[in-house]
Amino acid sequence: MLKLFAHLAIFLLAAAAAAAEDVADFEPLPVGLDAREPSVFATRDGRLLMSWIEASGNSFLVKMAVREGGFWSEPRAVTTSSDLFVNWADFPSIAQFADGTLIAHWLQKSGGSSYAYDIRLALSRDDGETWSEPSVPHRDGQKAQHGFVSLVPLVDQMVAVWLDGRAYDGDLVEAGAMPGQMQLRSAMVSPDGSIGPDIAIDFTTCSCCQTAAAALGEEVLVTYRDRTENEIRDISLTKFSDGRWSAPILVHADNWEISGCPVNGPAIAAQDQRVVVAWFTGAGDVPAVKVAFSEDAGVSFGEAMRIDLGQPTGRVDTLMLDDGTTLVTWVEWQGKAEALLLCRVTTDGCHDTRTLALNAEGNSMNFPKMAATREGLFVAWTQPLPDGRDTIRMLRTVP
Numbered sequence: 001m002l003k004l005f006a007h008l009a010i011f012l013l014a015a016a017a018a019a020a021e022d023v024a025d026f027e028p029l030p031v032g033l034d035a036r037e038p039s040v041f042a043t044r045d046g047r048l049l050m051s052w053i054e055a056s057g058n059s060f061l062v063k064m065a066v067r068e069g070g071f072w073s074e075p076r077a078v079t080t081s082s083d084l085f086v087n088w089a090d091f092p093s094i095a096q097f098a099d100g101t102l103i104a105h106w107l108q109k110s111g112g113s114s115y116a117y118d119i120r121l122a123l124s125r126d127d128g129e130t131w132s133e134p135s136v137p138h139r140d141g142q143k144a145q146h147g148f149v150s151l152v153p154l155v156d157q158m159v160a161v162w163l164d165g166r167a168y169d170g171d172l173v174e175a176g177a178m179p180g181q182m183q184l185r186s187a188m189v190s191p192d193g194s195i196g197p198d199i200a201i202d203f204t205t206c207s208c209c210q211t212a213a214a215a216l217g218e219e220v221l222v223t224y225r226d227r228t229e230n231e232i233r234d235i236s237l238t239k240f241s242d243g244r245w246s247a248p249i250l251v252h253a254d255n256w257e258i259s260g261c262p263v264n265g266p267a268i269a270a271q272d273q274r275v276v277v278a279w280f281t282g283a284g285d286v287p288a289v290k291v292a293f294s295e296d297a298g299v300s301f302g303e304a305m306r307i308d309l310g311q312p313t314g315r316v317d318t319l320m321l322d323d324g325t326t327l328v329t330w331v332e333w334q335g336k337a338e339a340l341l342l343c344r345v346t347t348d349g350c351h352d353t354r355t356l357a358l359n360a361e362g363n364s365m366n367f368p369k370m371a372a373t374r375e376g377l378f379v380a381w382t383q384p385l386p387d388g389r390d391t392i393r394m395l396r397t398v399p
Contacts, residue, residue, distance in 0.1 A: 027378070027394040030065045030075045036390040037091035038380040040371040044098070048373050050179040051078065051104060052379065052392055053086055060084045062092045062106045064128050070375065071393040076128040083109045085117035085147070088366045088382075089208065089263050095151040101125050101191040103151060103158055108134075111143030119146045119162055123193055124180040137187040139198040145182070148265065150213035152220055158189040159220045159240060161201070161211050168207075174200070184224055184238075186245070186376060201245045202226065206233045210265025210367070218273070221298045223251065223266045223277050231257050235266045235279045237298055252292050252304040256283035262314075267328075269320035273297045276326045276345070278307075280314025287312050289330045291345050307343050307350035308332055315367045319377075328380060329356070329368050337362060340368050340381060356395055359384060 034055035041049040048067040052351070053060055062078040062269045078092070085107035092106040101126040110118045120134035124269040137160050138146050145165035149178075152159050177183065181204045188196035209225035219241045226236035226248060233256055236248040251266075266279035275294040280287070289308040292301040319327045326345045331338055338359040343350040359365050360383035368381035376397040383393040 005163070019155075027396040028072075029392055029394055030072045031063070031392045033385070033391055034389050035392045036382045037088065037366060038369055038382065038392045038394070039091065039093040040369050040378060040380055041093070041095050042371040042373045043096045045100075045324075046374045047236065048371055048375070048378060049094045049096065049102070050394075051092050053084075053091060057082065058082050060086050061192070062104065064094050064102075064104060065226055066127055067373075073127070078104045078122060078128070078131055079106060079120070079134070081108065085109050087147075088364070089210065090147040093149060093151055094387040097158055097191040098121075098153060098156045099191050100139070102128055103189065104131070105149045105151060105160070105394065106198065111132060114144040115145045115165070117146060119149055121160065121189060121195075123191070132193055135193060135195060137162070137195050138164055138185065143165045144168055147209075147326070148208065148210050150211045150216050150222065152213040152279075154188075154215055154240070155218060156191065156218050159186060159213065159215075160189055161186045161213055163205060163211065163224075163398070165207070167203075176200070176204045181205075181227070183303065184211065184222070186222075186240070199245065201238055202248055204228075206261050208263050209233075209259040212266050212268045212277075214268045214270040214275070216273075216297055218271040219297070221268060221270055221275060223268045223279075225262075225279075226250075231259050231263070234281070235277060237268075237277065239298055249300075251277045251279070251301050254283040254290075254304075256281045258282065262331070262360070264314040267316045267318040269318045269326060270298070271320045271322070271324075274324060275301075276318055276320055276327045277301070278316040278326075279369050280312065280316060280317045280330070287314070289316060289328070289332075289392065290316060291318075291326070291328060291350075293347050301324050302347065305345070305349050307345060307361075309341070309352075309353065312369075313338070317368060317370045319370045319372055323357050327370065327377070329370055331365055334358065338365055340365055340379070343381070357381070357383075357393065361386060362388070363390060 061080040122131040184202040206225035363384035380394040
């Protein structure tokens with residue numbers, strides 16, 4: 001599916017500056033004002049799924065739509081509630097099982113604490129027209145933080161990975177866990193809605209950075225911001241293979257010592273034996289966006305390459321092309337404006353960095369997301385508006 005995208009990537013880079021200045025060149029989307037936090041997913045059959053959050057009176061809705069044959073479906077509500085946990089960095093997503101079943105996740109408040117919320121999963125077998133009753137992948141029952149979810153298809157199932165605060169307040173500390181520490185956990189979800197055991201992957205992680213996952217054959221790779229007892233918060237990777245999670249390895253030793261969470265998770269893409277991880281670091285008080293490649297399915301990584309232009313805020317995403325190159329997006333300051341940048345990256349470094357969009361409003365673009373189908377390369381983000389509301393913008397190539 002991605003074979004045509006080597007030249008499309010070049011097209012996007014060449015056209016980005018002009019497109020970013022002309023709203024008419026952006027993809028028309030079935031979203032309203034006060035829409036935010038898009039998540040995109042390319043299906044095996046060449047369609048694009050997008051989920052987002054939209055305000056509605058005193059409530060919020062999780063919505064989704066399908067792009068097929070050049071057109072978007074009408075928006076479809078996944079759920080609506082006044083108790084949704086709505087956060088600029090921890091937001092819903094959508095994915096598809098191999099059999100076509102859709103799965104969506106969102107976050108639901110579970111207690112009086114600001115960060116007491118549960119993960120909810122729902123399935124749809126009719127392209128989002130109707131959704132199942134929601135289920136919860138974590139079995140702890142604690143009124144604690146559960147979020148920063150990654151959903152990735154694996155053969156005929158779905159791997160769900162999340163950050164879990166069950167031991168954060170010392171309420172539930174199982175063997176090997178540490179009180180006061182966030183955990184990385186996972187569960188396997190079947191297309192019939194059944195959920196497997198709630199498994200601990202890492203008992204000590206950073207508390208509020210996004211996780212990222214990619215399938216590689218019959219394996220899943222997960223990358224996340226780790227945490228040591230000395231407050232080093234670098235990027236680690238673990239692999240699910242033969243029914244077990246591997247011990248985490250460092251992607252690169254930045255040695256970023258920081259006493260609080262930077263709210264800036266990594267991104268990952270994989271193809272054949274090649275894996276790429278992109279991330280933000282502030283090690284040595286020097287903000288940087290870095291990329292590292294693995295040629296052995298994530299067993300080891302080469303040297304990290306810095307690709308930013310000097311003033312990054314991070315919020316990376318990445319996509320791997322058939323020719324082995326990679327697209328990386330991130331957010332960076334350009335003067336007083338927030339810029340969404342895209343770069344084509346190979347093992348030789350960053351090539352053809354371009355500005356996709358500029359934002360000089362008071363709010364942020366937050367966390368832009370990428371996906372590719374046979375209809376083009378898509379980059380979506382939250383776009384602040386002059387009246388203080390938000391909407392979603394999407395830039396698309398033309399095959």
